[in-house]
Amino acid sequence: xxxxxxxxxxxxxxxxxxYELAKTFDQSANRVWHATHPQIYTELRKLERENLVVxxxxxxxxxxxxxxxxxxxxxxxxxxxxxxxxTVEEPTLPRDVAHLKATYFEYAPPDAAREQFxxxxxxxxxQLRRWEWHVEQLRARGTDLMQRRLAKAxxxxxxxxxxxxxxxxxxxxxxxRAEVAWxxxxxxxxxxxxxxxxx
Amino acid sequence: xxxxxxxxxxxxxxxxxxYELAKTFDQSANRVWHATHPQIYTELRKLERENLVVxxxxxxxxxxxxxxxxxxxxxxxxxxxxxxxxTVEEPTLPRDVAHLKATYFEYAPPDAAREQFxxxxxxxxxQLRRWEWHVEQLRARGTDLMQRRLAKAxxxxxxxxxxxxxxxxxxxxxxxRAEVAWxxxxxxxxxxxxxxxxx
Numbered sequence: 001x002x003x004x005x006x007x008x009x010x011x012x013x014x015x016x017x018x019y020e021l022a023k024t025f026d027q028s029a030n031r032v033w034h035a036t037h038p039q040i041y042t043e044l045r046k047l048e049r050e051n052l053v054v055x056x057x058x059x060x061x062x063x064x065x066x067x068x069x070x071x072x073x074x075x076x077x078x079x080x081x082x083x084x085x086x087t088v089e090e091p092t093l094p095r096d097v098a099h100l101k102a103t104y105f106e107y108a109p110p111d112a113a114r115e116q117f118x119x120x121x122x123x124x125x126x127q128l129r130r131w132e133w134h135v136e137q138l139r140a141r142g143t144d145l146m147q148r149r150l151a152k153a154x155x156x157x158x159x160x161x162x163x164x165x166x167x168x169x170x171x172x173x174x175x176x177r178a179e180v181a182w183x184x185x186x187x188x189x190x191x192x193x194x195x196x197x198x199x
Numbered sequence: 200x201x202x203x204x205x206x207x208x209x210x211x212x213x214x215x216x217x218y219e220l221a222k223t224f225d226q227s228a229n230r231v232w233h234a235t236h237p238q239i240y241t242e243l244r245k246l247e248r249e250n251l252v253v254x255x256x257x258x259x260x261x262x263x264x265x266x267x268x269x270x271x272x273x274x275x276x277x278x279x280x281x282x283x284x285x286t287v288e289e290p291t292l293p294r295d296v297a298h299l300k301a302t303y304f305e306y307a308p309p310d311a312a313r314e315q316f317x318x319x320x321x322x323x324x325x326q327l328r329r330w331e332w333h334v335e336q337l338r339a340r341g342t343d344l345m346q347r348r349l350a351k352a353x354x355x356x357x358x359x360x361x362x363x364x365x366x367x368x369x370x371x372x373x374x375x376r377a378e379v380a381w382x383x384x385x386x387x388x389x390x391x392x393x394x395x396x397x398x
């Protein structure tokens with residue numbers, strides 16, 4: 001049930017249409033908690049039915065009768081968000097296919113093992129680049145979402161709002177760095193085993 | 200579909216009953232790919248229906264007519280395992296509730312943030328202890344599963360069988376170490392924000 005809370009926290013920055021919410025989510029919480037747009041829309045409808053968010057019709061564009069529905073968090077929604085944030089969660093149990101598969105690389109030819117360590121390295125190097133860029137953006141208070149959050153929050157809370165997000169994304173960057181290093185040691189291991197005739 | 204391959208790889212060490220397989224899994228692959236006993240039994244029945252494993256009746260104990268069903272991997276099962284091991288997998292998308300929640304700690308009282316960083320540190324410190332112990336056991340070739348694997352495998356393959364598993368579990372230990380460090384920096388951050396009146 002983490003998606004609903006991530007959506008509440010995102011919407012708490014200010015009114016958004018479903019589409020704006022999904023787009024904003026893609027560029028923020030999605031990097032820590034993956035969800036697709038259909039999942040987001042489904043959850044948003046549930047939040048509305050439970051009165052945790054409320055929709056208001058707003059004019060779309062500057063003329064004509066077209067409207068759009070913009071969602072905001074209700075008082076009950078904010079309470080639910082605060083309750084969730086303050087609750088200690090059970091740790092996520094591991095389901096890590098890259099590590100699971102590497103456990104059994106003796107069943108694969110050396111080049112197949114290499115290909116996978118190389119793919120792992122490439123993926124996490126790219127992730128690392130993204131995390132580092134995101135940390136920079138957060139520190140500079142430069143993301144749209146951050147600017148909306150800070151505009152709504154009392155000044156004395158700004159440091160905490162920024163610092164927790166920076167801490168999380170630095171943690172993700174640190175992890176990606178560890179994955180890159182692990183994949184590199186893996187590549188070295190395949191070379192070593194092959195050189196010594198142990199494959 | 201990773202569970203079925205982890206079960207094939209486990210059974211490839213030698214014949215096991217469903218119960219022995221589940222117990223062995225708990226002490227090995229379960230630490231990288233979590234599965235419950237009912238999930239394991241369900242998957243084992245599917246593997247049998249698809250002729251990837253085969254069951255044989257064996258006497259239970261030294262006397263009497265009681266029998267048990269011991270499963271082994273078929274030739275088709277081994278081919279399927281090798282095919283899977285050699286295939287590059289899509290990376291797992293992140294779903295990390297501890298990091299997601301920490302993103303929003305400005306919604307929580309400082310003590311609730313502390314409690315969660317402390318729980319995160321305690322959990323991963325305990326995981327770290329387990330990973331380190333498991334690495335020791337693997338290096339010493341001391342686990343039951345490893346001994347069964349090595350007994351079946353040609354001697355020139357032993358180094359690779361051990362080295363890949365050590366590499367995976369060292370990676371998991373490295374990760375747990377990073378999580379402990381992240382939680383500690385989190386605790387320091389809460390103190391700092393509170394001291395500076397930023398909560």
